[in-house]
Amino acid sequence: MPYTPELKKLIKRVEKTRPERVERKKKGEEFPALSLKEREDILKYHPDFKDEGRSEIKVGSSKGYKISNEIVDLLHAESRVSTELLDLSNPDYEADVLVIGGGGAGTSAALTARENGAKVILATKLRHGDANTMMAEGGIQAATKNTKDSPYYHYLDAMGGGHFTNDPDLVEELVNGAPLVIQWLEKLGAMFSKFDDGRLKTMHGGGTSRKRMHYAGDITGAEIMRTIRDEARSHTDDIKVLEFSPAVELIINKKGICSGAVLYNLETEEYIIVKAKATIMATGGSGRLHMQNFMTTNHYGATADGLIMAYRAGVSLKFLHTVQYHPTGAVFPEQSEGLLITEKFRGAGANIVNVEGKQFVYEREPRDVEASAIIRECIEAGKGIPLPNGKYGVWLDSPMIDIIKGEGTVRKEFPGKWILFKRYDIDITKDPMLVYPTLHYQNGGLEINSKCETSLPGLYAGGEVSGGVHGENRLMGNSLLDVTVFGRIAGEAAAGFAHNKYKDAKLTLEHVDKYHKELKREGVDTKGRVSPMLLPDYSNPDVRKRQLTTQYLGTMR
Numbered sequence: 430m431p432y433t434p435e436l437k438k439l440i441k442r443v444e445k446t447r448p449e450r451v452e453r454k455k456k457g458e459e460f461p462a463l464s465l466k467e468r469e470d471i472l473k474y475h476p477d478f479k480d481e482g483r484s485e486i487k488v489g490s491s492k493g494y495k496i497s498n499e500i501v502d503l504l505h506a507e508s509r510v511s512t513e514l515l516d517l518s519n520p521d522y523e524a525d526v527l528v529i530g531g532g533g534a535g536t537s538a539a540l541t542a543r544e545n546g547a548k549v550i551l552a553t554k555l556r557h558g559d560a561n562t563m564m565a566e567g568g569i570q571a572a573t574k575n576t577k578d579s580p581y582y583h584y585l586d587a588m589g590g591g592h593f594t595n596d597p598d599l600v601e602e603l604v605n606g607a608p609l610v611i612q613w614l615e616k617l618g619a620m621f622s623k624f625d626d627g628r629l630k631t632m633h634g635g636g637t638s639r640k641r642m643h644y645a646g647d648i649t650g651a652e653i654m655r656t657i658r659d660e661a662r663s664h665t666d667d668i669k670v671l672e673f674s675p676a677v678e679l680i681i682n683k684k685g686i687c688s689g690a691v692l693y694n695l696e697t698e699e700y701i702i703v704k705a706k707a708t709i710m711a712t713g714g715s716g717r718l719h720m721q722n723f724m725t726t727n728h729y730g731a732t733a734d735g736l737i738m739a740y741r742a743g744v745s746l747k748f749l750h751t752v753q754y755h756p757t758g759a760v761f762p763e764q765s766e767g768l769l770i771t772e773k774f775r776g777a778g779a780n781i782v783n784v785e786g787k788q789f790v791y792e793r794e795p796r797d798v799e800a801s802a803i804i805r806e807c808i809e810a811g812k813g814i815p816l817p818n819g820k821y822g823v824w825l826d827s828p829m830i831d832i833i834k835g836e837g838t839v840r841k842e843f844p845g846k847w848i849l850f851k852r853y854d855i856d857i858t859k860d861p862m863l864v865y866p867t868l869h870y871q872n873g874g875l876e877i878n879s880k881c882e883t884s885l886p887g888l889y890a891g892g893e894v895s896g897g898v899h900g901e902n903r904l905m906g907n908s909l910l911d912v913t914v915f916g917r918i919a920g921e922a923a924a925g926f927a928h929n930k931y932k933d934a935k936l937t938l939e940h941v942d943k944y945h946k947e948l949k950r951e952g953v954d955t956k957g958r959v960s961p962m963l964l965p966d967y968s969n970p971d972v973r974k975r976q977l978t979t980q981y982l983g984t985m986r
């Protein structure tokens with residue numbers, strides 16, 4: 430759907446103020462950034478600060494912790510499996526290392542576990558690569574340039590972005606591992622954007638003091654995922670991939686070691702037992718839970734499964750009280766709602782402006798601050814752009830980019846978005862885009878140390894399912910980095926555990942029974958819910974009433 434006549438009229442206001450804003454940019458004059466105090470003040474508009482959005486966990490190792498209602502509901506739910514009916518004595522598969530999740534973290538982990546001599550099974554919910562990693566656009570941060578940048582500055586930026594709450598040991602691993610990961614990816618064949626002389630191109634991201642974001646056009650995640658998936662799939666002797674086979678419960682042996690998982694085959698509806706000497710949780714995030722009814726950028730399988738399984742098995746949660754809302758999700762046309770408009774647009778010079786065509790915030794504030802400023806502008810200041818569906822948005826002035834950086838820049842640097850909007854008859858080199866914050870990233874997750882160990886022996890975690898490295902707020906480009914750096918660490922550590930520390934014993938699901946008992950003891954009403962969710966449910970209540978299941982159990986029987 431192209432812009433309506435009303436919206437076209439409002440675009441005139443943006444066009445009127447654009448020459449002056451472009452002039453300022455060209456002179457290097459930026460809209461004043463907020464002070465630390467102003468940032469703190471504005472954060473009260475962030476959804477994380479809405480008390481009604483959170484509730485307390487009543488059971489388990491993080492009992493008393495207040496996190497999003499939607500995750501708490503899944504923790505206050507029963508297992509999908511009936512523990513007395515499952516026979517664990519005759520596993521369907523055995524491996525040194527079981528990797529759960531086929532995104533960036535899981536695939537990096539599988540490759541590194543193999544490099545360290547492990548036979549690996551990678552089990553994933555949908556197809557290998559159906560993951561948030563595949564959808565990442567803007568880039569991956571790494572201090573690869575010797576001039577003006579170093580892991581030291583990267584460390585300071587990451588800590589500042591996380592409001593200095595980040596786990597320093599994890600951040601140290603992240604920034605020191607970054608240049609090596611870029612080298613590793615290039616060696617495997619990833620094609621990052623480069624200058625004609627072969628130097629890697631880099632850009633700024635929100636909250637960064639140096640240009641260190643490497644990218645492949647606006648399809649960086651797809652390029653990374655393509656590369657590592659191809660590599661993993663070429664080692665068929667050592668890495669077996671089970672697609673459409675989500676894990677539904679971890680298995681713990683009588684010696685207290687995580688020893689694999691129960692999988693559920695989505696096609697045949699069979700349960701599959703995988704016995705492994707070490708297990709890596711790499712199931713990504715939870716954006717498809719649509720916290721506080723926000724639209725989301727996330728892929729279909731991002732339903733917090735790994736959090737639920739590992740929590741039942743005793744692993745604590747960290748930093749889950751914060752959720753990242755990306756400041757710029759598409760809000761028009763409606764078909765593209767929630768879709769990420771990468772921060773790289775703002776890095777390339779596009780301002781954020783209100784209904785009057787006025788800039789109201791520096792466009793490269795950290796994400797939580799930027800999102801809060803947009804929400805305030807629309808809700809409190811009443812200066813959002815009214816949309817045909819009754820919602821509001823603000824303008825992202827993309828035409829500034831070609832004016833500042835030369836004609837053709839948008840088409841070259843943002844081919845994915847240019848093509849997408851062209852289909853709706855919107856030319857983003859001529860007209861601005863309408864945006865609003867969209868649910869994007871799970872800042873926190875399972876508690877890990879710098880070896881990706883969890884508190885459960887034999888269970889490792891890496892990527893978006895884990896919490897700590899980004900503290901309360903992740904900076905752009907640090908997640909693709911997190912999943913490759915920590916995916917690799919987890920792979921190596923798990924292979925080491927499988928070879929040197931694993932002790933064989935009878936497989937059990939006793940932790941699941943124990944968890945059920947605790948739910949009962951604490952008087953938690955599970956309301957018939959089961960978890961993990963596996964797939965989100967968009968059917969309406971009338972349809973649900975007419976479904977054949979005798980009891981409605983979420984998306985699956």
Ligand SMILES: Cc1cc2nc3c(=O)[nH]c(=O)nc-3n(C[C@H](O)[C@H](O)[C@H](O)COP(=O)(O)OP(=O)(O)OC[C@H]3O[C@@H](n4cnc5c(N)ncnc54)[C@H](O)[C@@H]3O)c2cc1C
Nearest residue numbers: 530532533534561562567568676713730892893906908909
């Ligand atoms: C649109 C978008 C753009 C982004 N852009 C950037 C960017 O430019 N730079 C950046 O650094 N970060 C970016 N991010 C964030 C980053 O891409 C993700 O945080 C990161 O890729 C997560 O990787 P992961 O391997 O932890 O999870 P994922 O890549 O999501 O992979 C998780 C995998 O686990 C599978 N899974 C889930 N549950 C189960 C289960 N029960 N059993 C088995 N498998 C399961 C999923 O299906 C999926 O395959 C972006 C995210 C999105 C959504």
